[in-house]
Amino acid sequence: MKDPVFVIHGDRDALRDGEEPEPVLTEPVTAALLAEAIDEVRHLSQVEAAVRALAGAATAATSGESSTMIEATEEAPIHPNVKAQIVANDERGTQIVFREFGNTARVARNSVSQDIAHLGARPGAAFSDVAALASGKRGRQRVLREGDVEGGMWWAGQVQGLIDSVESCETVVRTIVADAEGIISGRLRRQLAPSADMTPVAAG
Template identity: 55%
Template sequence: MALRTRVTELLGIEHPIVMGGLTFYGRAELASAVSNAGGLGMLTALTQSSPEALAAEIARCREMTDRPFGVNLTILPTIDPVPYDAYRRAIIEGGVTVVETAGRNPAPHVEDLRAHGVKVIHKCASVRHALAAERMGVDVISIDGFECAGHPGEEDIGGLVLIPAAADRVTIPMIASGGFADGRGLAAALALGADGINMGTRFCATAEAPAHPAIKDFLVANDERATNLIFRSLRNTARVAKNRVSDEAVARLSAPGAGFETVAELVSGKRGREALVSGDVDGGIIWAGQAQGLIHDAPPCAELIARIVAEAEAIIDTRLTGMRA
């Protein structure tokens, strides 16, 4: 069985489930497993050290799946310039058909990507940004509720309100993001007006996720309370897993006038990557959302996606239908 939506039709996928653009995790092993299971796997461009490395990873992923997969291109303010144009060229020349943009304004990339037949998903944390992206010409909106891992914006609107608020005004296909981990969430997202879901934290706890088993056990053991919001005072809020490092980052930034330099060594990407590889759950920042409270195992992606779709179908076909008088 499969749930057919505007997203499955547009992106050429079997199930309306998209893998989030995951720093460190967004490599061929996990992306291909999600795609082979009928979802849309996602490589993360900036997880690769250069555009040339991304091109090689795209080729490696294509050897592991014959189904569609995408590339996340997150546009961030950085100290050292990032060759975004070269990353975009690697995506186009690699024959990738879907790109997820996130972060800053994607306008410099959208026209070129679409001119080469690439479908563009843009991740937004507010309705007004979603409408701006739609006017810009993107193909799909991924609307990101406050429950999410990563950057939920500064307006603190949860998905239960944000998703239908966006659906009321956005006319192009829309993916619901933030807090999704099971079939109940997929059924709810469809009921709220979305055409599919985006899952990040949930895919970090799967057999194919390229992290140490201790990290997966950590995510499974955590509940929905086990996150911290860091960088709040800097107006760059980020939701991460609660551990000693993120606790310390919150404490340091609570001091009057504290700036990013007070936590730079705590939150460095290098330190976080080392933690994920070594399995040291207190070794660095571990990105995770409130969906941790819905994660109870770390199965293969094929098992997880089949379970989610079957659960959603059962809810739609049996539970909800059975409530009608």
């Protein structure tokens, strides 16, 4: 797993949206911004924190983040350059697009996605203003087939920050399952175990 990336930020909503926040303090973040959950653990019961961690593992395996994980596998039928870029990227390597058009999406941060975000932010912008840049056909041909990671818009999530090598699909799935099992059998079980202080006293 990659080391946490230290970033300077203050507005977590801005960070979550892939924007540039005002610098306030330095703290580590992960692909899914799980460090924020760690910061807030003091406001949660230990059981709730464990359940939230388990939910995070399940979400990564069943949501859009899983597509990024599968992209970076040996079996994925895409250009090796794209897989290498996913491995090289950290959790900040994404860009929010299409928010102004009511169809917010998170994609890999490159010159094309940044242009899309810039054009979309203009007053009165319409999807037609970015359609050519956002073309799926362009992304599939130039990026996924030809390997030009700056050639079009392509999909990737913040989970990039947790991917440090190209592995087989089997390895990826087994890792997700093992992580979830570790949470269930370790942390969650310990938190659910009754405390000695709470052991009922038999009536005598």
